Amino acid sequence: xxxxxxxxxxxxxxxxxxxxxxxxxxxxxxxxxxxxxxxxxxxxxxxxxxxxxxxxxxxxxxxxxxxxxxxxxxxxxxxxxxxxxxxxxxxxxxxxxxxxxxxxxxxxxxxxxxxxxxxxxxxxxxxxxxxxxxxxxxxxxxxxxxxxxxxxxxxxxxxxxxxxxxxxxxxxxxxxxxxxxxxxxxxxxxxxxxxxxxxxxxxxxxxxxxxxxxxxxxxxxxxxxxxxxxxxxxxxxxxxxxxxxxxxxxxxxxxxxxxxxxxxxxxxxxxxxxxxxxxxxxxxxxxxxxxxxxxxxxxxxxxxxxxxxxxxxxxxxxxxxxxxxxxxxxxxxxxxxxxxxxxxxxxxxxxxxxxxxxxxxxxxxxxxxxxxxxxxxxxxxxxxxxxxxxxxxxxxxxxxxxxxxxxxxxxxxxxxxxxxxxxxxxxxxxxxxxxxxxxxxxxxxxxxxxxxxxxxxxxxxxxxxxxxxxxxxxxxxxxxxxxxxxxxxxxxxxxxxxxxxxxxxxxxxxxxxxxxxxxxxxxxxxxxxxxxxxxxxxxxxxxxxxxxxxxxxxxxxxxxxxxxxxxxxxxxxxxxxxxxxxxxxxxxxxxxxxxxxxxxxxxxxxxxxxxxxxxxxxxxxxxxxxxxxxxxxxxxxxxx
Amino acid sequence: xxxxxxxxxxxxxxxxxxxxxxxxxxxxxxxxxxxxxxxxxxxxxxxxxxxxxxxxxxxxxxxxxxxxxxxxxxxxxxxxxxxxxxxxxxxxxxxxxxxx
Numbered sequence: 001x002x003x004x005x006x007x008x009x010x011x012x013x014x015x016x017x018x019x020x021x022x023x024x025x026x027x028x029x030x031x032x033x034x035x036x037x038x039x040x041x042x043x044x045x046x047x048x049x050x051x052x053x054x055x056x057x058x059x060x061x062x063x064x065x066x067x068x069x070x071x072x073x074x075x076x077x078x079x080x081x082x083x084x085x086x087x088x089x090x091x092x093x094x095x096x097x098x099x100x101x102x103x104x105x106x107x108x109x110x111x112x113x114x115x116x117x118x119x120x121x122x123x124x125x126x127x128x129x130x131x132x133x134x135x136x137x138x139x140x141x142x143x144x145x146x147x148x149x150x151x152x153x154x155x156x157x158x159x160x161x162x163x164x165x166x167x168x169x170x171x172x173x174x175x176x177x178x179x180x181x182x183x184x185x186x187x188x189x190x191x192x193x194x195x196x197x198x199x200x201x202x203x204x205x206x207x208x209x210x211x212x213x214x215x216x217x218x219x220x221x222x223x224x225x226x227x228x229x230x231x232x233x234x235x236x237x238x239x240x241x242x243x244x245x246x247x248x249x250x251x252x253x254x255x256x257x258x259x260x261x262x263x264x265x266x267x268x269x270x271x272x273x274x275x276x277x278x279x280x281x282x283x284x285x286x287x288x289x290x291x292x293x294x295x296x297x298x299x300x301x302x303x304x305x306x307x308x309x310x311x312x313x314x315x316x317x318x319x320x321x322x323x324x325x326x327x328x329x330x331x332x333x334x335x336x337x338x339x340x341x342x343x344x345x346x347x348x349x350x351x352x353x354x355x356x357x358x359x360x361x362x363x364x365x366x367x368x369x370x371x372x373x374x375x376x377x378x379x380x381x382x383x384x385x386x387x388x389x390x391x392x393x394x395x396x397x398x399x400x401x402x403x404x405x406x407x408x409x410x411x412x413x414x415x416x417x418x419x420x421x422x423x424x425x426x427x428x429x430x431x432x433x434x435x436x437x438x439x440x441x442x443x444x445x446x447x448x449x450x451x452x453x454x455x456x457x458x459x460x461x462x463x464x465x466x467x468x469x470x471x472x473x474x475x476x477x478x479x480x481x482x483x484x485x486x487x488x489x490x491x492x493x494x495x496x497x498x499x500x501x502x503x504x505x506x507x508x509x510x511x512x513x514x515x516x517x518x519x520x521x522x523x524x525x526x527x528x529x530x531x532x533x534x535x536x537x538x539x540x541x542x543x544x545x546x547x548x549x550x551x552x553x554x555x556x557x558x559x560x561x562x563x564x565x566x567x568x569x570x571x572x573x574x575x576x577x578x579x580x581x582x583x584x585x586x587x588x589x590x591x592x593x594x595x596x597x598x599x600x601x602x603x604x605x606x607x608x609x610x611x612x613x614x615x616x617x618x619x620x621x622x623x624x625x626x627x628x629x630x631x632x633x634x635x636x637x638x639x640x
Numbered sequence: 641x642x643x644x645x646x647x648x649x650x651x652x653x654x655x656x657x658x659x660x661x662x663x664x665x666x667x668x669x670x671x672x673x674x675x676x677x678x679x680x681x682x683x684x685x686x687x688x689x690x691x692x693x694x695x696x697x698x699x700x701x702x703x704x705x706x707x708x709x710x711x712x713x714x715x716x717x718x719x720x721x722x723x724x725x726x727x728x729x730x731x732x733x734x735x736x737x738x739x740x
Contacts, residue, residue: 615736617671621663 004079005062006044007087008126010037015119022112030112034119035098041126042091045084052084053496059132059196066135073193078132082500085337086129086269089344090262092474094122096467097257100352103464104253104359114154114251121147125262129269134183134193137270141179141230144263145172151258152250164246171243175233182226189219199276206280224277224284228291231267235321237295242563244318248310252355255310260317260351261344268324268340272333275501279331286416289329293410293420296322298560300430304437305546305556308365309354312438316391317347319427323406326424330417332409333501334494338482339406341493342398345474346390352468353384356460357442361453367441369453374443376457379465381443383472388439390475392432393524398479400521403428405484405494408516412508421516428520432527440535486513647688655681666731668720672713679709 014037018030026033061074098118105114124147128140145168153165183193189205190198208219231237236244247259258264271278271288278284296319303315320343327336358365360377374381390397393404407428410421447454459465481496483489494503534542546553558564658677665671683702690698724730 613739615739617732617735618663618666625659625663 003044004048004058004077004130007041007048007091008123008130010040010044011119011122011126013037015116015123018112018116018119022116026112028111030115031098031102034115035095035102037119038091038095038098038122041122042088042095045087045091048079049084049088052079052081057081057499061132070191071187073133073135075136076132076194077130078195079130080500081497082269082273082337083129085341085497087126089265089341090122090125090129093261093344093348093471094118094125094257096471097253097261097348097352100256100355100464100467101251101253103461104355105251110154114151117147117150117154118254118257121151121258121263125266128266132195134186134195134198137273138180138183141234141266141270142176144258144266145169145176145234148247148258148263151254152247154250154254158249161249164243164249168243168247171240172233175230175240177229178226179230179233182223182230185219185223185226189223195273202277202280218281218283220277221281221283224274224281225287227274227277228271228284228288231270231325232291233267234270235264235267235325236318237267237291237322237325238298239562241295241299241318242566245311245314245559248308248314252310252351252358255314256348256351256355259314260347264317264321265324265340265344268321268328268336271325271328272337272501275328275333278328279502285329285331287329288325289410289416289420292322292325292327292329293423294322295319296326296427297423297430298322300427300434302556302559303434304430305553307367309357309367309370309438309442310351310365312367312434313347313350313354316350316431316434319431320347320391322427323403323424326410326420327406330410330413330420331502332406332413334497334503335402335405335409337497337501338479338493339402342390342402342475342478345471345478346387346397346399349383349387349468349471349475350391352464352471353380353387356380356464356468357384359460359464360457361449362456364449364453367438369449370442370447371445371449372443372447373457377459379459379468383465383468383475384443385439386472387475388435392435392528393428393520395521396476398475398477401479401482401484404517404520405482407520408484408508408513411512411516425516425519425523429523429527432524433531436528436531437535440531444536445539484513486510486517644688644692648685651681651683651685651688653681654678654684657681666733668723668730668732669717671732672716672720675716676709676713679705 011034014033017033018026022030057080059076059078059080061076063075064072065075066073098115101114101118105111108114121144124140124143126140128137128144131137131140149165149169152168153162156162156165186198187193190201192198202220206220209216210219210222211217212222233240244259244264248255250259278288299315299318299322303312303319306312306315320339324336324339324343327333327339356377357370357373357380360373360380361370364370386397390399393400403424407421407424410417410424447457480489482491482493484491494501555561655678658674658679658681661674661677662671665674683705686698686702686705690696690702720730723735727735729735
């Protein structure tokens with residue numbers, strides 16, 4: 001099964017080709033190495049999936065990375081059911097985004113750079129999901145963060161883009177600090193960083209607690225929560241969600257690949273991968289579920305009022321990631337991964353459709369200046385409609401099965417599960433509403449842009465619409481592998497993942513399952529109808545509502561003032577300390593004081609001592625004579 | 641027989657006269673002459689002590705000093721001539737180009 005090595009290293013090769021030859025040789029053809037490499041990875045991933053389906057999993061070290069005393073880490077690969085699913089998700093979405101970008105990024109001066117970064121990202125993400133130890137996971141984790149930074153700030157000439165890149169990177173530092181501590185704690189506790197020995201020994205340590213600042217903390221809970229910090233940052237959950245909406249400054253294919261389908265789901269993948277650890281700590285699980293549930297609702301409410309087409313989808317992504325954590329938190333890891341997998345397709349599709357719209361509108365992102373685009377771009381319209389139906393949970397489409405699975409599992413888990421079930425169901429209503437608000441504002445009604453924009457409206461080229469259609473097939477059919485038994489399916493998806501993620505039995509009757517399912521369909525339909533009423537039938541209703549509930553509206557419009565809060569609490573004090581303490585005191589007084597002070601002292605002394613050398617020979621002679629007398633006197637005194 | 645300390649007094653007086661001349665005169669030529677006086681004052685002491693201690697090494701040292709003094713006089717006068725040609729003066733208090 002050695003051929004699996006091709007999966008990460010083909011994109012790495014393409015990265016080096018574009019990096020070294022991109023500017024001079026490859027230039028406008030930069031998409032060839034990258035796209036072919038990721039196509040190769042996709043093909044090998046399918047072969048790996050077939051192998052895994054036959055039950056052949058693999059866990060081996062490729063190269064010993066670090067050996068220091070007891071500490072040993074290798075570059076190693078763990079290929080099991082979970083990895084196989086992630087490989088398919090990453091390589092397939094990545095491939096389609098590569099193809100789409102040929103059209104979207106055509107003629108950009110940084111074309112080769114874009115493809116080099118995309119390849120590097122694909123490599124990093126694949127290393128992350130294929131890791132068999134925590135350190136390689138961490139390596140991939142940071143490497144995708146780097147690629148995210150590079151691609152958000154891809155148009156670095158634009159101030160807002162480079163700021164957004166920095167914001168994404170710095171906000172992730174907060175989460176990754178916890179993640180890094182978590183990895184260190186794992187090593188200190190278990191003496192190894194390999195997944196399997198850690199999972200095997202975790203059970204024995206479930207009851208052990210350690211003392212931190214006088215507080216008795218359960219060790220596993222501490223480790224799980226520290227690791228979850230990383231997931232909160234990477235997957236943009238409350239309170240570290242602020243970077244993802246700003247990340248929309250990057251090119252739209254990047255938003256589709258990195259900030260919807262793959263990188264941001266790394267947090268969910270990590271929690272699922274480490275499920276033996278998380279399952280041992282009910283407290284940590286409750287935190288995961290609650291953070292997920294609150295984030296799902298919180299982000300969905302913001303999405304209701306935003307006008308930037310990409311930001312609406314970004315908040316939708318945050319909300320859907322919340323669903324995934326919700327599932328993981330109630331122990332239904334397979335449901336979380338199932339939603340990750342269907343979400344990758346319909347959300348990438350939403351983003352790419354938004355990109356197609358922006359392409360036609362000459363980079364316009366304000367939905368209030370769009371409208372009626374369905375006549376001009378039918379393919380984009382139909383695919384976006386299907387993606388929106390899928391995310392809203394229309395029965396039969398991918399999003400329905402995965403979201404329904406999550407809501408049902410949450411409900412049947414009881415306790416915190418019921419709370420997050422309520423949060424999730426309300427979010428489902430909002431999701432349907434804002435998704436169709438986006439569709440109606442963009443594609444229906446009359447055109448509200450300028451005459452010049454109307455003149456340019458056109459359907460995107462084939463190289464962009466074909467990936468849309470393929471993703472659309474995914475948004476429709478991806479869920480069919482996980483149809484629950486209640487609807488006559490086999491639930492094969494969770495069966496397939498059961499060896500890795502366990503097999504939680506739902507303790508609920510069929511009636512309750514029908515109830516949760518019916519309710520989620522009802523709220524989805526309600527959301528769509530409400531959007532229809534608000535934005536097609538009676539466009540003055542939302543305006544009047546905004547007038548009526550002005551404080552609430554401005555709260556949502558300003559995203560709950562979280563950015564302003566962080567600006568006041570974190571950013572300004574940091575800049576204040578940097579200016580006054582670091583620059584003013586440490587750098588200015590301390591370091592510059594020593595560096596400039598020593599030469600100053602020598603110069604000052606020199607200025608005084610040089611007076612002695614006045615060039616008069618007699619003075620020198622007098623000093624010599626004086627010295628002679630001194631020696632003479634000392635000799636006389638000591639000898640007599 | 642002249643006692644040793646007479647010779648030593650003579651050497652000291654010659655040395656002191658040389659040193660006084662060196663410190664007080666401004667003319668370079670006179671200063672060079674004063675240096676010769678100081679060297680010869682030392683020479684008198686060395687020869688006297690050499691004789692007193694019946695050790696010829698003192699007189700060998702005197703020969704070295706005479707040779708070095710000759711060389712010093714030659715080079716010193718050459719420098720003085722070069723200096724005079726450039727500065728049109730032989731007074732040290734007007735030659736302070738090496739001031740720090």
